[in-house]
Amino acid sequence: MQPNLSFEQAPPIGVPYRFFLTAPWFGVAAGLLLAFMGEEMLASRWTPGALAGTHLLVTGFMLQAMCGALLQFVPVATGGNIWQPQRVAAWVHPLLIIAAGLLVAAFLTQRPVLFMAASAGFAVSLGFYGVVVSLALWRTPAQGASIVALRIALLGLLATTGLGVTLAFGLAYQTTLPLLALTDVHAAWGLGGWGLILLAGIAYFVVPMFQLTPAYPGWLARGVPLLLLALLLVWSLQLFGLPDGARELVWLGGLGTAGLFGGTTLYLQSRRRRKVSDTTLLFFRVAMVCLVVLLFSAMLFAALPEIGNDPRAVVWLGMLAIVGxxxxxxxxxxxxxxxxxxxLHLQRLCGLETLPPTMNQMIPERSMRRQFYLHLAALAFLLAAVWLPSLARPAGLLFALDCAWLGLNLVGALRIYVRFKNRIRAAA
Amino acid sequence: MTMLTEPLRLHHKHCDDLFADAEAAAAERNWPQCQELLSRLHDAIEDHFRTEETVLFPAFEAATGMTGGPTQMMRIEHARMRELLGQMQSALSAQAADVFAGAAETLLIFMQQHNMKEENILYPMCDRSLAEQAADLAAQLRNSLEPGCATKK
Incomplete structure (x- = not known):
């Protein structure tokens, strides 16, 4: 079947927006949880608070934003036809909210029934979502490194979900499963297989597009997702036993690949043809710097085991990866x-005679820039709080404020959309 | 496989360069230079649209019989980009830097997603369905675009 390039293929605005507008409030919840629980939450990755906070961010903030973005991105950028996106969003969005809430409650209360209910929610919603989006991605005639990356990322999402459900089962029923190894494999697939490969696949499109940078070198664009996939497969062997030396090699190899992607992105951005910079660029650069710092931190921890063996070392890496x-x-x-x-949606309603407000009028640049500075402060406090426990509560509060401001900026954009849409309707 | 659409892909980059320079001139409020660059950008984009609408799209439509699909959508998006260029020109005439920046940002993102759809989906379809006339069509495309702007530098 020939792909249809029509704009009609892009989903209705409510499909991505319901996910986008939800995401920041999970960040607010994570910040408030830290402000409430304080330093004990950051003492190690295994505290109930740390696990709850982590999953507020990964299954709340990140998953909402990423699932929403893909429903928009796959049809527009790859020409892939997603089956009934409105119906998919209407089911997946609330189910994910409920499942994330149940999982966080499960970590905080350790009640088996909550673990099982959360797993069921994730298995159904992400299984359904994963299959629908994978089908669209496999059927698209478009080719290129980005499509390959997105396909691998979807595989990563399904693997993460399967491993997460297994873990929840293990936690609920005290089985003999190797829970520590399973957690490491689950986290690697989630952050490396789903998160990072998706980020790379999207970056291959948007980094050159937003700032007019040179394209990513072909070998790198193809190599990063495939190398990460290969490393994840070897990493998963630890479920059956993997020598420590090999484990460390795979670990550093994975972060090295991530650092290579981050460093290359920073290099490409430094060579951008567009001279005007904006808040999105600043955010993206900070994220890529964190990716490089992640690699150097892991190398340092490997070289200095007295620091690397401190339980807070992993918390530092997690904070850098998830928030940074x-x-x-x-x-x-x-x-x-x-x-x-x-x-895009307003101009379509307008017809060809009038034009809607420009992009810069949708969210004031000043407001975005100030929220960026608050985000930097929150990130700095969160990272410092890993080593200076007295900063944990203020860091949590700052992060909650940071995410709330993002949420309010998005609500503001939605209000402008609704106001202008009503004006067009009234004029018609 | 030779890509007959190569000249159009290269010309996208040429338009990007002109856009970046015009936007930078407006940010510096160098209005005379911005006017010169915006005029060049306008001419280049018009050249590009004309080439697609009179050479590539008709050939594709004749070869595939698809007249109401992707090419029609691309024509509508061309019209929208012409309006955004007009908005930039009005802002320039009024020397309103913020309005210019807003229209420029919108044109850039709209133009980039338009180019992305062409380069990832429509052009490959053209390269496949028009393979037999590839050399002839590529030459026609190159001749229709401003000399030197659709060749590798």
Whole structure:
């Protein structure tokens, strides 16, 4: 079947927006949880608070934003036809909210029934979502490194879900499963297989597009997702036993690949043809710097085991990856996607005689820039709080404020959309 | 496979360069230079649209019989980009830097997603369905575009 390039193929605005507008409030919840629980939450990755906070961010903030973005991105950028996106969004969006809420409650209360209910929610919603989006991605005639990356990322999402459900089962029923190894494999697939490969696949499109940079070198664009996939497969062997030396090699290899992608992105951005910079660029650069810092931190921890063996070392890496890389990159992307989608949908309603407000009028640049500085402060406090426990509560509060401001900026954009849409309707 | 659409892909980059320079001139409020660059951008984009609408699209439509699909959508998007260029010109005439920046940002993102759809989906379809006339069509495309702007530098 020939793909249809028509704009009709892009989903209705409510499809991505319901996910985008939800995401920041999970960040607010994570910040408030830290402000409430304080330093004990950051003492190690295994505290109930740390697990709850992590999953507020990964299954709340990140998953909402990423699932919403793909429903928009796959049809527009790859020509892939997603089956009934409105119906998919109407089911997946609320189910994900409920499942994330149940999972966080499960970690905080350790009640088996909550773990099982959360798993069921994720299995159904992400299984359904994964199959629908994968089908669109496999059927598209479009080719290129980005499509390959997106396909691998979807595989990563399904693997993460399967491993997560297994883990929840293990936690609920005290089985003999190797829970520590399973957690490491689950986290690697989630952050490396789904999160990072998706980020790379999207970046191959949007980094050159937003800032007019040179394209990513072909070998790198093709190599990064495939190398990460290969490393993840070897990493997964630890479920059956993997020598420590090999484990460390794979670990550093994975972060090295991530650092290579981050460093290349920074290099490409430094060679951009567009001279005007904007808030999205600043967010994206901070995210890529965090990716490089992640690699150097892991190398340092490997070289100095007395620091590397401290339970806080892993918390530091998690904070850098989840807040520093992913929350930051998503925040920046939302500031470009939402004003553009506002404009795109409004111009279609306008007909050819009039034009809607421009992208810069959808969210005030000043407001985005100030929220960026608040985000930087929140990130700095969160990272410092890993080593200076007295900063945990203020860091949590700052992060909650940071995410709330993002959420309010997005609500503001939605209000402008609705106001202008009503005006067009009234004039018609 | 030779890509007969190569000249159009290269010309996208040429338009990007002109856009970046015009936007930078407006940000510096160098209005005379901005006017010169915007005029060049306008001419280049018009050249590009004309080439697609009179050479590539008709050939594709004749070869595939698809007249109401992707090419029609691309024509509508061309019209929208012409309006955004007009908005930039009005802002320039009024020397309103913020309005210019807003229209420029919108044109850039709209133009980039338009180019992305062409380069990833429509052009490959053209390269496949028009393979037999590839050399002839590529020459026609190159002749229709401003000399030197659709060749590798």
């Amino acid at each position: 890389v992913f929350v930051t990159a998503i925040n920046g992307m939302l500031y470009k996607i939402v004003p553009f989608l506002n404009w």
